[in-house]
Amino acid sequence: MNHPSAIRIFFKTIVARAYPRFVGSHRNLTWLVTETLLPLIGTIAMIYVYRALHAPARYLGFVVLGGVLLAFWQNVIWSMATQFFWDRGGGNLELFAMAPTSLAAILLGMALGGVYMSLTRSAAVLLVASTLFGIGYSTASLLPALGIFVLTVCALYCLGMVLASLFLFYQREAWQLADALQEPIYFLSGFYFPVRSLGAVVGGLGSLIPLTLGLDAIRQLVLPGTPQFVPLAWEVVAIVVQIVAYGVLSQVSLRYLELQSRQDARLILRST
Amino acid sequence: MDIAVETKALRRVYRSRRQEVVALDGIDLQVRRGERFGVLGPNGAGKTTLIKILVTLLLPSSGEAFVDGLDVIRQFREVRHRIAMVSGGENVGFGMLKVREQLWMFSQFYGMPSAQVRRHIAELLERLGLSEAADRRVSALSSGMRQKMNLIRGLITNPRILFLDEPTVALDVGAARDVRDEVRRWMAEDPSRTVILTTHYMMEADELCDRVAIVNRGRIVAQGTPAELKQQVQQDAIVDLQLSPGNRLLDALRAVDGVAAASVSEQDGIDRFSLHLSSDAALSGVMRVVEGSGRQIRGVQKREPTLEDAFVKLVGRGMAEEEQA
Amino acid sequence: MSEAIAQWRGFKAATRLGWKISSNWTQPLIFVIYSVLRPLSAAFILVIMYRVISGGAPGTGAYLAFLVSGVAFWSFVQYGFAGLSNGIVEDRGEYKMLKYVYTSPAHFYVYLLGRGLAQLASAAASAVIVLVVATVALRLPIHPLGVNYPLLLSASFLALLAVIGMAMAYGLLLLQAVDAHGYGELGSGVLYVISGAIFPITVLPGVLATLASLSPLVYWMELIRRSLLGSQAIRMFPALSDGDVMLRLVVTTVATLLLAHLVFTWADRQARRKGLIDMESNW
Numbered sequence: 001m002n003h004p005s006a007i008r009i010f011f012k013t014i015v016a017r018a019y020p021r022f023v024g025s026h027r028n029l030t031w032l033v034t035e036t037l038l039p040l041i042g043t044i045a046m047i048y049v050y051r052a053l054h055a056p057a058r059y060l061g062f063v064v065l066g067g068v069l070l071a072f073w074q075n076v077i078w079s080m081a082t083q084f085f086w087d088r089g090g091g092n093l094e095l096f097a098m099a100p101t102s103l104a105a106i107l108l109g110m111a112l113g114g115v116y117m118s119l120t121r122s123a124a125v126l127l128v129a130s131t132l133f134g135i136g137y138s139t140a141s142l143l144p145a146l147g148i149f150v151l152t153v154c155a156l157y158c159l160g161m162v163l164a165s166l167f168l169f170y171q172r173e174a175w176q177l178a179d180a181l182q183e184p185i186y187f188l189s190g191f192y193f194p195v196r197s198l199g200a201v202v203g204g205l206g207s208l209i210p211l212t213l214g215l216d217a218i219r220q221l222v223l224p225g226t227p228q229f230v231p232l233a234w235e236v237v238a239i240v241v242q243i244v245a246y247g248v249l250s251q252v253s254l255r256y257l258e259l260q261s262r263q264d265a266r267l268i269l270r271s272t
Numbered sequence: 273m274d275i276a277v278e279t280k281a282l283r284r285v286y287r288s289r290r291q292e293v294v295a296l297d298g299i300d301l302q303v304r305r306g307e308r309f310g311v312l313g314p315n316g317a318g319k320t321t322l323i324k325i326l327v328t329l330l331l332p333s334s335g336e337a338f339v340d341g342l343d344v345i346r347q348f349r350e351v352r353h354r355i356a357m358v359s360g361g362e363n364v365g366f367g368m369l370k371v372r373e374q375l376w377m378f379s380q381f382y383g384m385p386s387a388q389v390r391r392h393i394a395e396l397l398e399r400l401g402l403s404e405a406a407d408r409r410v411s412a413l414s415s416g417m418r419q420k421m422n423l424i425r426g427l428i429t430n431p432r433i434l435f436l437d438e439p440t441v442a443l444d445v446g447a448a449r450d451v452r453d454e455v456r457r458w459m460a461e462d463p464s465r466t467v468i469l470t471t472h473y474m475m476e477a478d479e480l481c482d483r484v485a486i487v488n489r490g491r492i493v494a495q496g497t498p499a500e501l502k503q504q505v506q507q508d509a510i511v512d513l514q515l516s517p518g519n520r521l522l523d524a525l526r527a528v529d530g531v532a533a534a535s536v537s538e539q540d541g542i543d544r545f546s547l548h549l550s551s552d553a554a555l556s557g558v559m560r561v562v563e564g565s566g567r568q569i570r571g572v573q574k575r576e577p578t579l580e581d582a583f584v585k586l587v588g589r590g591m592a593e594e595e596q597a
Numbered sequence: 598m599s600e601a602i603a604q605w606r607g608f609k610a611a612t613r614l615g616w617k618i619s620s621n622w623t624q625p626l627i628f629v630i631y632s633v634l635r636p637l638s639a640a641f642i643l644v645i646m647y648r649v650i651s652g653g654a655p656g657t658g659a660y661l662a663f664l665v666s667g668v669a670f671w672s673f674v675q676y677g678f679a680g681l682s683n684g685i686v687e688d689r690g691e692y693k694m695l696k697y698v699y700t701s702p703a704h705f706y707v708y709l710l711g712r713g714l715a716q717l718a719s720a721a722a723s724a725v726i727v728l729v730v731a732t733v734a735l736r737l738p739i740h741p742l743g744v745n746y747p748l749l750l751s752a753s754f755l756a757l758l759a760v761i762g763m764a765m766a767y768g769l770l771l772l773q774a775v776d777a778h779g780y781g782e783l784g785s786g787v788l789y790v791i792s793g794a795i796f797p798i799t800v801l802p803g804v805l806a807t808l809a810s811l812s813p814l815v816y817w818m819e820l821i822r823r824s825l826l827g828s829q830a831i832r833m834f835p836a837l838s839d840g841d842v843m844l845r846l847v848v849t850t851v852a853t854l855l856l857a858h859l860v861f862t863w864a865d866r867q868a869r870r871k872g873l874i875d876m877e878s879n880w
Contacts, residue, residue, distance in 0.1 A: 035779075050646065053651070099352060100382060194649065268324055
């Protein structure tokens with residue numbers, strides 16, 4: 001029987017699954033308030049902590065750049081990792097799983113749709129916080145910094161796919177698990193302070209999350225005087241390795257998830 | 273014989289820490305290509321489990337299942353190109369999307385060409401009387417409209433086998449009729465198409481299906497055409513007895529000589545007993561029991577057998593009673 | 598059955614429900630770990646931020662205690678405010694039971710108080726564990742026998758009344774929105790900035806500092822630190838005595854409760870007028 005090729009279905013699925021996110025963000029603008037104000041408030045609170053401590057200006061920059069990447073971590077956790085869990089609750093997962101498409105394409109589509117919101121959120125944090133507190137950045141290495149940002153986001157989304165398979169094995173506790181992946185990860189990834197301050201062991205552990213090395217590398221490039229955690233080149237190599245490793249792991253885990261879920265009825269059992 | 277769906281000794285057990293539930297207990301089934309096949313049974317009989325296995329969402333604990341000649345366990349990816357499922361009472365999709373956007377989105381998961389699918393969606397919306405709602409948000413649809421939209425979602429991907437799981441549950445009479453009419457029309461367009469329908473509405477199965485399997489407690493208790501199944505109770509006289517409410521009477525009626533089976537349902541404050549009598553003479557025994565109970569007779573009538581009667585005869589009690597058991 | 602007994606039963610049921618919703622998704626041990634993981638991490642973030650700048654200079658204990666106590670007790674606002682206001686929206690959107698609670702004989706206030714109390718119980722566990730762990734790990738100058746418990750408990754009682762009052766009013770306001778996702782956290786985020794939880798409000802610009810001085814939370818934080826640390830506490834209001842701070846806490850709490858009552862009453866009327874109690878909403 002003739003049917004569309006797997007690659008065609010893959011790309012069509014990405015576009016189609018991104019569509020509701022994209023359209024939804026235009027039709028329901030309430031997200032603008034929460035998605036921009038909430039991270040902005042968190043960033044500003046941390047800036048005031050440094051202000052109270054009379055910290056050098058670059059430390060305010062550390063916080064702002066942390067706030068920028070935090071938006072993507074939130075997108076990965078709430079709009080990607082937990083998404084199959086929400087979709088199962090709403091009954092969509094059955095329809096996704098029953099279609100001749102891949103779950104990876106569904107997840108990538110969701111992430112793509114969410115990037116728009118994350119970019120808006122990041123831009124708001126970067127522009128508003130930098131302007132309010134007069135934070136300057138070195139633009140000499142802006143392009144490499146952007147390149148590392150893109151690589152970091154790619155690695156992050158590959159990790160998000162791995163987490164998505166994990167989350168499907170949870171019932172009500174999925175929400176709490178996602179919640180628990182916030183402050184502990186902000187700590188381990190050095191969102192608000194130089195990664196080097198974590199020391200080799202904790203920093204090394206935190207580096208399993210692509211954000212840690214990506215954030216440190218970007219800070220090194222745009223905020224001169226950033227205490228170096230590891231040399232920039234190593235960080236870039238490590239992020240590329242993470243893209244490959246998490247990419248492969250995500251495929252393996254998604255296949256395992258699908259098989260195991262068919263066995264355990266996890267694709268059809270709804271939970272709230 | 274060209275077989276669209278086949279199961280062999282299909283069994284599914286749900287296990288949790290506390291209990292083990294046998295949902296399917298050795299189902300052997302053959303559905304011919306071009307058939308509208310009904311799986312009929314009370315809630316909890318295993319109908320939905322059977323469908324979920326056939327649409328590749330669930331693995332059987334043992335046994336085999338083939339859809340369009342493909343093994344649902346090993347060749348599940350290929351199976352998915354050939355099937356679609358529509359469940360009743362479904363609230364899936366994205367409320368903020370418009371109806372035509374939602375339908376387009378689902379079609380893309382099957383790699384359908386966008387232009388072609390948009391035309392097809394417009395045709396189907398027209399046919400099901402949803403054209404005016406095409407640009408309405410999904411969240412604003414009534415349950416009847418939503419179910420029609422779900423049916424269109426199942427049809428636009430052009431499946432060879434369509435699985436309908438209680439497709440008219442909770443729909444009003446008009447919407448349920450529209451759904452059934454569309455299924456008939458879709459089948460008529462291409463004789464190689466197959467529909468497998470689960471329902472606990474006897475009338476629906478009788479009206480829509482070429483053949484029916486009656487399922488109870490995970491087993492097939494009978495299968496055949498609706499006429500063949502009804503034939504099983506043809507020798508019996510079917511009498512409906514309407515009585516005022518009162519003490520439990522069913523067991524006493526079942527004990528009457530010549531009563532082959534009996535079931536009861538409550539409607540508008542009246543108990544409606546359905547009695548299978550092996551001879552008309554048994555009626556006098558029934559009347560004596562009724563008089564002894566002090567209940568008032570509101571109506572008695574002899575009627576033609578239905579699939580519900582076949583179920584009562586095969587299982588020994590009515591669907592409602594079986595669901596409560 | 599007397600009215601009082603009926604209300605008491607409603608209150609008990611609401612407290613039990615709130616507790617079950619927040620805790621029965623897992624084993625008690627995992628629940629405790631989950632409850633302290635976020636605030637503990639938040640405390641460690643602040644500790645590192647401080648250490649990076651101070652370099653471990655003398656007198657760090659008092660400032661670390663300032664940060665840790667703020668984060669630990671912030672759990673009450675996080676759970677009480679965001680938890681309760683989200684809970685109201687969740688009861689409508691996800692559990693679809695708000696309409697039944699609303700139309701039950703138990704007063705709506707009583708139900709919400711019960712739900713709020715359950716949230717505060719979770720917060721109390723979290724606050725105590727964070728405080729104990731941080732005190733031991735960071736050798737903070739907090740001594741259990743030296744704590745001024747009457748001051749701590751009376752200040753906390755008043756502040757938590759204000760928190761629950763604000764959460765009820767805010768939660769009712771959120772019923773106006775079809776999609777109120779994240780608004781509970783947004784509200785508590787705003788309170789975080791103006792509460793003096795992690796930095797003295799003196800670093801805030803004029804308008805925000807004035808706003809902060811009208812919030813009972815800032816006086817509560819001050820009294821928490823004074824009661825825990827005594828003379829070693831870093832003070833946001835060095836010119837005010839304990840009594841003066843308490844007086845301000847009382848006045849701002851009463852004002853907050855009055856304002857919350859007005860907002861609640863208005864939002865409640867709006868909700869009934871517009872049919873928002875049983876509205877289909879996104880959750």
